[in-house]
Amino acid sequence: MSENLLEVKGLKKYYPIKKGFLNKTQGFVKAVDDISFAVRRGETFGLVGESGCGKSTTGRSLLRLIEPTAGEILFEGQDIRKLSMEELRKRRRDMQIVFQDPFSSLDPRNTVERILEEPMIVHGVGDAKERKAAVLRLAGG
Ligand SMILES: Nc1ncnc2c1ncn2[C@@H]1O[C@H](COP(=O)(O)OP(=O)(O)OP(=O)(O)O)[C@@H](O)[C@H]1O
Ligand SMILES: [Mg+2]
Structure with missing residues (x-):
């Protein structure tokens, strides 16, 4: 490496x-x-x-x-x-931007739960139950 x-x-x-x-x-x-x-x-x-x-x-x-x-x-x-777009999508699991502007990071039309879950859905992480548990853990619940 x-x-x-x-x-x-x-x-x-x-x-x-x-x-x-x-x-x-x-x-x-x-x-x-x-x-x-x-x-x-x-x-x-x-x-x-x-x-x-x-x-x-x-x-x-x-x-x-x-x-x-x-x-x-x-x-x-x-x-x-x-x-390729597909390879890039996989790569993006390891590369992230945390946008400074809160309206770019935290879309007010979405719930916090949805915002936290979305990247996991995009990258096919876990099933619905596992994602829900991960969201609760991330939110400190
Ligand atoms: N989509 C765009 N079309 C045309 N010019 C752009 C575009 N986005 C940025 N620029 C110009 O490119 C230059 C660099 O902008 P950039 O946003 O990368 O600066 P920055 O260093 O991030 O600034 P800041 O500290 O204000 O965030 C600026 O002159 C900006 O006006
Ligand atoms: Mg900038």
């Missing part, structure tokens, strides 16, 4: 700027422009910078919640950008 849990090489994300009636691309916002770093197994890694410098764009790219423009993202030696 590789010593690096995560390796990012030359990551770029350019958002197109579209304007006018024909919605033509006028240019690009270079939200992330050629960054490289590695996170070792067991290491806590902090990415700090002013607002708008591209931290969230980096995080979303790593999970392919948005498609990066260029670069290599190796998670446990495997290039995330080359995975």
Whole structure:
């Protein structure tokens, strides 16, 4: 197993700027422009910078919640950008974003029980009874 849990090489994300009636691309916002770093197994890694410098764009790219423009993202030696949707879905059991904005994490239209159970349903963890027990345990009940 590789010593690096995560390796990012030359990551770029350019958002197109579209304007006018024909919605033509006028240019690009270079939200992330050629960054490289590695996170070792067991290491806590902090990415700090002013607002708008591209931290969230980096995080979303790593999970392919948005498609990066260029670069290599190796998670446990495997290039995330080359995975099929099915392989990526399985990988996402091990990679998570905890969204800071409570409306992204805790959808007010759902109950806490539903929010806690949903990832287990998505990943096929346990049966209904086991999931219910896990939700109660997680909620400290
Ligand atoms: N969907 C988008 N379309 C176009 N531009 C975007 C999009 N999302 C982000 N940007 C731009 O990309 C740049 C980086 O944004 P990002 O949200 O990654 O910054 P951040 O470091 O997370 O900032 P903050 O500390 O405020 O959360 C900003 O200039 C932002 O306006
Ligand atoms: Mg952000």
